[in-house]
Amino acid sequence: LCNFMARIPDKIRSIDGSKETLKLAVRITDLWFVGTPNKSEQAEMVFVDSEGDQIHAICKSDHLKSWKADLKENCTYVMHNFKVVKNDGQFRVCEHEYKLFFIGVTVVREANLHELPFKEFRFVEFANVVAGNFVSGLLVGGLSACFIEKYQGCF
Secondary structure: OHHHHHOOOEOHHHOOOOOOOOEEEEEEEEEEEEOOOOOOOEEEEEEEOOOOOEEEEEEOHHHHHHHOOOOOOOOEEEEEEEEEEEOOOOOEOOOOOEEEEEEEEEEEEEOOOOOOOOOOOOOOOHHHHHHOOOOOOEEEOOEEHHHHHHOHHHO
16 A cells, blocks of 8 residues: 555556556646536536646546535645546547546545646637637637637638
8 A cells, every 4th residue: 555655646648548546646727517516516627737738537426525625726636546538528628638537436635736837828829720720629718619610710
């Protein structure tokens, strides 16, 4: 057990769906709730690691009761054990190929990891938007690339 706890954290960019016993040292840069509070509510988050890489994480309502009080935007954590699934929905909040789901054996421990970056905006150059050089379906500050494509002729 001591050896497991001392293990070096995995990097977000190394998540490839091959293992679910991940150990991540992350900051929650975005946290929002979807659904009806205390009923079918789920938490959605964006994690960032020491390399600045981001991944989308979801805590469904059946696991949210145990974690809701502990999950805070801009706080840092060491977390273990997630279900790793393809990030292939119609709209994505991160470019990462995978997203994480909290499961019954997920462990969340708040930790003082001051070296982890805060939210970083990654703007697409305006010329690239006009030229159509961007990831379609990626949510950008609440606007999806589909919205941008629809109104591209307006620029």
